[in-house]
Amino acid sequence: MITTKKITKKYGDFTALDQLSLNVKPGEIYCLLGANGAGKSTTINLVLGFINPTSGEALINGKSVFKNNIETKKDIAYIPENLMLYPTLTAMENLDYFSGIGGQKLKKDQLESLLIQSGLQPEAFYKRTNAFSKGMRQKVGIAIAIAKQAKALLLDEPTSGLDPKASNEFGELLQELKGNGVATLMATHDLFRAKEIATHIGIMKSGKLKQQFTASDISLPQLEKAYLDTMNYKELAK
Amino acid sequence: MKNTLIKELKELFRDGRIRLAGGIVILLLGMAVWISSSQYHKIKQQNKISEAHERENWEDQGEKNPHSAAHYGTYAFKPQYPLGFLDKGIEKYAGTSVFMEAHKRNEAQFSPVIDQTGLARFGELSPDFILLFIIPLLIILMGYNSFTKERELGTVSLLKSQGVKSNNILFGKWLSLFLPIIAITLLLFLIAGILLSGLEGFGWGSLFLLLLVYWIYYAVFINITLLTSRLSKSSSIALVVMLSVWIVSCLVVPKATGNIADSKYPYPTRQQFTTSVLVDKEKGLDGHNPWSKEAKKLEQQTLAKYKVDSLAQLPFNYDAFRMQKGEEHEAKVYQKHYQKLRDQFAGQASTYRSLSILSPFLPARFLSMGISRTDYHSHWDFEDATENYRIITQKFLNDNFAKNSSYGDWGYKVDSSFWKDLPKFNYEHPSLNKVLEQQLFSLVILMGWLLISFLLLLTVKNKI
Ligand SMILES: Nc1ncnc2c1ncn2[C@@H]1O[C@H](COP(=O)(O)OP(=O)(O)OP(=O)(O)O)[C@@H](O)[C@H]1O
Numbered sequence A: 001m002i003t004t005k006k007i008t009k010k011y012g013d014f015t016a017l018d019q020l021s022l023n024v025k026p027g028e029i030y031c032l033l034g035a036n037g038a039g040k041s042t043t044i045n046l047v048l049g050f051i052n053p054t055s056g057e058a059l060i061n062g063k064s065v066f067k068n069n070i071e072t073k074k075d076i077a078y079i080p081e082n083l084m085l086y087p088t089l090t091a092m093e094n095l096d097y098f099s100g101i102g103g104q105k106l107k108k109d110q111l112e113s114l115l116i117q118s119g120l121q122p123e124a125f126y127k128r129t130n131a132f133s134k135g136m137r138q139k140v141g142i143a144i145a146i147a148k149q150a151k152a153l154l155l156d157e158p159t160s161g162l163d164p165k166a167s168n169e170f171g172e173l174l175q176e177l178k179g180n181g182v183a184t185l186m187a188t189h190d191l192f193r194a195k196e197i198a199t200h201i202g203i204m205k206s207g208k209l210k211q212q213f214t215a216s217d218i219s220l221p222q223l224e225k226a227y228l229d230t231m232n233y234k235e236l237a238k
Numbered sequence B: 001m002k003n004t005l006i007k008e009l010k011e012l013f014r015d016g017r018i019r020l021a022g023g024i025v026i027l028l029l030g031m032a033v034w035i036s037s038s039q040y041h042k043i044k045q046q047n048k049i050s051e052a053h054e055r056e057n058w059e060d061q062g063e064k065n066p067h068s069a070a071h072y073g074t075y076a077f078k079p080q081y082p083l084g085f086l087d088k089g090i091e092k093y094a095g096t097s098v099f100m101e102a103h104k105r106n107e108a109q110f111s112p113v114i115d116q117t118g119l120a121r122f123g124e125l126s127p128d129f130i131l132l133f134i135i136p137l138l139i140i141l142m143g144y145n146s147f148t149k150e151r152e153l154g155t156v157s158l159l160k161s162q163g164v165k166s167n168n169i170l171f172g173k174w175l176s177l178f179l180p181i182i183a184i185t186l187l188l189f190l191i192a193g194i195l196l197s198g199l200e201g202f203g204w205g206s207l208f209l210l211l212l213v214y215w216i217y218y219a220v221f222i223n224i225t226l227l228t229s230r231l232s233k234s235s236s237i238a239l240v241v242m243l244s245v246w247i248v249s250c251l252v253v254p255k256a257t258g259n260i261a262d263s264k265y266p267y268p269t270r271q272q273f274t275t276s277v278l279v280d281k282e283k284g285l286d287g288h289n290p291w292s293k294e295a296k297k298l299e300q301q302t303l304a305k306y307k308v309d310s311l312a313q314l315p316f317n318y319d320a321f322r323m324q325k326g327e328e329h330e331a332k333v334y335q336k337h338y339q340k341l342r343d344q345f346a347g348q349a350s351t352y353r354s355l356s357i358l359s360p361f362l363p364a365r366f367l368s369m370g371i372s373r374t375d376y377h378s379h380w381d382f383e384d385a386t387e388n389y390r391i392i393t394q395k396f397l398n399d400n401f402a403k404n405s406s407y408g409d410w411g412y413k414v415d416s417s418f419w420k421d422l423p424k425f426n427y428e429h430p431s432l433n434k435v436l437e438q439q440l441f442s443l444v445i446l447m448g449w450l451l452i453s454f455l456l457l458l459t460v461k462n463k464i
């Protein structure tokens, strides 16, 4: 469903992403781990078609993202690292607008139930989002993503800013979507949650995919060790 | 598109700055309409009273020599065209009444007030000022950050991920600027239409054409504003660029064009004009001077034509006949010199026309004045009508004098009912077709601006 084939992104001489290949099938949750600057967001942005690859390609449902930019986006829902909303619109209006341009025509009660699902407190539904905390905005983003009923979910540290309870609920939501056959690619720093929800885990470093695991094959301490080993290798190289 | 339109409208109406600015514009517009309409009615009332008064004076001259009446003279008043209340055009500077008397075409205001476009008009609060200058500013204020804000708010990535065609967002944003402007102007024009609909000479066609011209003008500004917003790195840059565009197209280009037109095709000063008319007048027949060379020549010709020996034997009063001939000569002289003024004007107008590719303001300005019948074409149309009427009046008087009295009979008097026989001065403004003919070029240029700015807006791609 979400596929990258030897995708490379260079900024001048700097290689942000180096021949990265991965594949996320329907019903899978793939967690990308890696230090800051490892290339996680770059990978996701390439799959979204926000940036063009230097070589290689990204595919959604078998279709090239670069050749079918608009079309492939119909199948994608995205939650950015730092989700921003229109501050003069209410949570409901933001949700209504984004789901509207995504092709969804939702009624008031449908919108409300989406926001309830996202875990946003009901008293905030009709408030302008200018005073929303990061976590509250993120929740509206989650509602927007669910509303789209996409087959592929691209998440760039979606739980950053969420309180533990909300983060936990979000994990449950992902499990539910997994059950519906959604393919999820998620960048995260949270090893614990990755181990808990992922079906597959990849560890990135300097634009390369260093290790891949099937989540059920590995325990949390093993994952932690693998992660730290990959990182330390860099220290040693220096 | 509809989603974006609604969202943009909400954002606009919730922005305190926009609400304030919009409120001020509507307030100003309301005030301008009120002031302008009360002025309009006042002038109309005055004109009506003066006109009736003048005609009464004319008809009540009693028993009098026709040529004395010719010297006594009368005034012709320019009826106000109803739309003039929306765009006064040159009417502020040019006279609206002409004194008509024997031997003399009274000069119209040809002092260089052609400069209708620059800062000169800045001080007055009239509907056209707000329509031409202030509403484009409102558009800029509403739209300069239309695209840059998405980047600055950080909403752009979520927006892009929704898989919406960039043109849908563009058209949504475009309409969110256009519809409020449409609403404000439509309301204004409907109010104007209702206020004016009872008036003589009013046509809804002209009113709606005028509205259409303004809508095209605003669409051009919306295109340029959104184009700038698409291309700018930040909102503040976009705002500075758009304010510069406004200053250049609404103030600098019109002013510069006025100066260029004036220096290329200068009008004579009033003194130069009077002197050259006088010189040409003296070259021909003076109706009051029987001893000049020209007068003697006319005398010989007339005697020969009627095969008589003395002027007293002619079947008409030769004094009056000569007076009419003098009048005809003078009319020709005026005709020639006014034609020269018009040639200068034509030169100026063509300068304006060719430079109007530099600013959408110019074609809009000229179309607005043209359709409101307050431009130079209309003004001269009126002056020509008064000159024709003056010539008719003089002939009416001289013919009566010549036919009903004999040579040397300066004591001749017509009876008091005679004056009523002179037809009233009845001026009709140029038709809309005629205006369109004159303004075709402006219309083409304005449409050109619309088309090109729109194509640019569509072709320039940004990331949204
Ligand atoms: N537009 C750009 N120009 C130059 N370099 C860039 C650009 N965008 C990203 N990079 C570089 O590419 C590398 C990968 O960045 P990326 O954002 O993908 O990291 P990340 O894994 O998401 O990090 P984080 O955990 O901090 O979010 C970084 O070194 C970054 O500096």
Ligand SMILES: [Mg+2]
Residues within 6 Å of the ligand: A040, A041, A042, A081, A156, A187
């Ligand atoms: Mg990142």
